[in-house]
Amino acid sequence: MNPGIKKLQPYPFEKLAALKAGLQPPPELEAINLAIGEPAHPAPAFIQEEIMTHLHAMCQYPLTRGSEALRGAISAWLCRRYQLSGGAIDPGRHVMPVNGTREALFAFAQCVIDRESDSMVVMPNPFYQIYEGAALLAGAQPWYWNTTATTGWLPDIAAVPTAVWRRCRLLYLCSPGNPTGAVIDLATLQTLIRLADEHDFIIAADECYAEIYLDEGTPPRGLLEAAWAMGRSDFSRCMVFHSLSKRSNVPGMRSGFVAGDAALIASFLKYRTYHGCAMPGFTQAASIAAWNDEDHVRANRALYREKFDAVIDILAPVLQVERPSAGFYLWLPTPGDDTRFARDLYARKNVNVLPGSYLSREAHGVNPGGGRVRIALVAELEECLIAARRIHDFITDQ
Numbered sequence: 192m193n194p195g196i197k198k199l200q201p202y203p204f205e206k207l208a209a210l211k212a213g214l215q216p217p218p219e220l221e222a223i224n225l226a227i228g229e230p231a232h233p234a235p236a237f238i239q240e241e242i243m244t245h246l247h248a249m250c251q252y253p254l255t256r257g258s259e260a261l262r263g264a265i266s267a268w269l270c271r272r273y274q275l276s277g278g279a280i281d282p283g284r285h286v287m288p289v290n291g292t293r294e295a296l297f298a299f300a301q302c303v304i305d306r307e308s309d310s311m312v313v314m315p316n317p318f319y320q321i322y323e324g325a326a327l328l329a330g331a332q333p334w335y336w337n338t339t340a341t342t343g344w345l346p347d348i349a350a351v352p353t354a355v356w357r358r359c360r361l362l363y364l365c366s367p368g369n370p371t372g373a374v375i376d377l378a379t380l381q382t383l384i385r386l387a388d389e390h391d392f393i394i395a396a397d398e399c400y401a402e403i404y405l406d407e408g409t410p411p412r413g414l415l416e417a418a419w420a421m422g423r424s425d426f427s428r429c430m431v432f433h434s435l436s437k438r439s440n441v442p443g444m445r446s447g448f449v450a451g452d453a454a455l456i457a458s459f460l461k462y463r464t465y466h467g468c469a470m471p472g473f474t475q476a477a478s479i480a481a482w483n484d485e486d487h488v489r490a491n492r493a494l495y496r497e498k499f500d501a502v503i504d505i506l507a508p509v510l511q512v513e514r515p516s517a518g519f520y521l522w523l524p525t526p527g528d529d530t531r532f533a534r535d536l537y538a539r540k541n542v543n544v545l546p547g548s549y550l551s552r553e554a555h556g557v558n559p560g561g562g563r564v565r566i567a568l569v570a571e572l573e574e575c576l577i578a579a580r581r582i583h584d585f586i587t588d589q
C-alpha cells in the first residue's frame with residue numbers, strides 16, 4: 192500500500208457530515224446548501240448542444256493530448272485573456288486538455304515529484320485539499336503556507352524559511368483563492384518565479400476561479416502573464432490550471448486544461464498516456480465552443496456580482512463582511528468558534544456552510560481557517576437571499 196494513503200485526511204464534506212450527524216433542523220425551513228462550491232447557474236444551451244451534436248465521437252478513442260482544434264481554441268483564449276501576443280502559446284507544445292483541474296492538480300504532483308528525495312510541496316493554508324493529498328501520495332512533505340487577514344489572505348514570501356525553499360520541488364498557488372477570493376498580483380508572481388529559478392522548483396498555479404471576478408475592469412492576473420512580462424517566452428517552471436467548471440457552469444462536464452512550460456507538458460503528457468485519462472471527443476467539441484465564447488461568462492459574473500451585493504447588504508449590519516476581489520465565496524468571520532457556528536446555523540436555520548478550519552491545517556502555531564466559515568454563493572439569487580436573512584436572524588437571535 193502506498194504509505195501516503197494512511198496520511199490522507201478526511202475530506203471537508205465528510206467532516207461536515209459528521210458535525211451535523213443526529214441534528215434535526217426545523218422541518219418547516221427548506222434546506223439551503225452553501226457549503227459546496229458547485230456552480231448552480233444553468234449550463235449554457237450552446238454547450239449542451241455541442242455535446243449532443245458530437246455524441247458520435249464516443250465511437251473513437253480520444254487522444255490524450257486532445258484535438259488540434261481544442262488546443263488551438265485554448266491557446267487563443269489564453270492569449271486574449273492574458274493579453275499575450277499572438278503565437279505566444281504554441282498549441283502543439285504549451286497546452287493539454289485535462290478532465291477538470293482536480294485530477295490534473297493531483298496527477299501533476301505524481302508526475303513531477305522525485306519520491307527518492309526529501310521533497311517538500313509548498314501550498315497555501317487554507318487550501319483546496321487536493322494539493323495536500325497530491326503531495327502525500329507523491330511521497331513528499333506538505334509545507335503549509337499560512338495566509339491570514341493580516342496579509343490580506345495572500346502568501347507572505349518573507350514567512351517561508353530558506354531551508355523550505357531549498358527542499359521545495361513544487362509550489363501550489365491558488366489565485367483567485369479558494370476560500371478567500373484573494374488575488375496574487377503580478378509582481379508577487381514574478382518574485383515567485385525568480386525563487387523557483389533560484390531553488391529549482393516548479394510552480395503549479397491553480398487559476399480555476401480566474402474568470403469569476405467582481406470588478407469587470409480588473410481581471411485577475413495570471414502566472415503565464417507574469418512569466419511573459421519577464422521575457423520568459425518558454426514559460427519555464429510555470430504551469431497553470433484552468434477549468435470550465437466555474438467559468439461556464441459545467442462542473443459535471445469535467446473539462447479544463449494545463450498550459451505552460453513545454454518540457455513539463457511533454458512529461459505530463461507521457462504520464463497521462465499511461466494514466467489513460469483522455470478527454471472524450473464530445474467534451475472536447477463542447478469545450479471549444481465554451482472557450483470561444485465570452486458573452487455567457489460576462490453574464491455569469493454579473494449574476495455573482497448581484498448576489499454578493501445583495502447578500503452583503505443583509506449581513507453587513509450584523510457581521511464584519513468583506514467583498515472578495517474574486518471567486519464566489521464569502522469568507523465570513525464568525526462570532527466564536529467556526530464549527531459551532533456552522534453546526535448551530537444548520538440546526539436552527541437549515542443552512543449549510545463550511546467551517547473554515549475544515550479547509551486548513553494547524554501550522555506554525557495557528558489554524559488560519561479558524562473563526563471563519565466559507566459560504567458559497569452558488570445557489571440562485573432568491574435562495575442566497577433567503578439564506579442571508581436566516582444567517583442574519585441566527586446572529587441577532589443569539
Ligand SMILES: Cc1ncc(COP(=O)(O)O)c(C=O)c1O
Nearest residue numbers: 228291292293319369399434436
Ligand atoms: C481551488 C480549486 N481548484 C480546483 C478545483 C477543481 O475544479 P474542477 O475539477 O471542476 O476543474 C476546485 C473545485 O472546487 C477548486 O475550488
